[in-house]
Amino acid sequence: MPVYDQKTHKGFFRHLVIREGVNTQQLLVNLVVSDQYLVEDEQKSQWDNLLEIIKNDSYLKDKVTSFVVTYNNGLADVTHTPDSETKIITGEGQMYDKLLFTKENISEDQEKNEIEVSFRISPFSFFQTNTHGAEVLFHTAAQMVGYTKGTILDLYCGTGSIGISFMKLGMGDNLVGIEIVEDAIIDAWHNAKINGLDEKVFFAATPAEKAFTTVPEITQKLENL
Structure with a gap:
């Protein structure tokens, strides 16, 4: 699954944002992707498998308070737009x-x-x-x-x-x-x-x-x- 190319506007993985609670040791991870890449069944299957790995990974369960995914198909090089959608994978979606x-x-x-x-x-x-x-x-x-x-x-x-x-x-x-x-x-x-x-x-x-x-x-x- 390729990294997103900002010049061609093709690819999947766009940003990985990690926010740390310095005084609480909590972590909020936001993986930003472009789901317009997921047009083939094989690509969708790969993404579903990766989400399952994230949900069940023992290290992430222990260290990450909340893991979210933001689906962003906008052209601007930003983590989200009014049309993007954020889904909670683990935790409550905040820290x-x-x-x-x-x-x-x-x-x-x-x-x-x-x-x-x-x-x-x-x-x-x-x-x-x-x-x-x-x-x-x-x-x-x-x-x-x-x-x-x-x-x-x-x-x-x-x-x-x-x-x-x-x-x-x-x-x-x-x-x-x-x-x-x-x-x-x-x-x-x-x-x-x-x-x-x-x-x-x-x-x-x-x-x-x-x-x-x-x-x-x-x-x-x-x-x-």
Whole structure:
């Protein structure tokens, strides 16, 4: 089964995307293929056999949290398009990672609280690629801004990692997140819930430039930005 040729737009295997939960040791594997190659019975049989091997491979069962296949016949050199289809082969189709922070309370004994923020991540939902770098960056930003109240506006929020982390660090009274990728917004709502913030957030899957005029809930919540 040949590798996909981007110039001729022929072939089968296009991309292999591996996402790692640095603090959870979970792995999400996304194999991107062009199923327009599967026109002959022999080719379909080869692919079915490979899928069975993937499902039953002991190493993959032990090391990979979830294995998905994306069928993408688009011409662009991307992992997915609006017309592509992703199917779960093993697992639940997503993985989890955590961001770990140490928050110092202003008190006589300078007590330190370890704060753990969990995130569900789907194949096409944005999450920072450098987990430990994100921990330092988010914590530093929170310290620079100060633990202020009001509404946090998280534009292009992806899975909600920045806004939810700020809330867990003690910033803001509520959070508004805007993101055009619907899968990421679904993850963001889930992440708010598992971190105990579902009553304090509002996420919308809409282009940012339209959010302030087309989503009434956002206009109302931003009065205290």
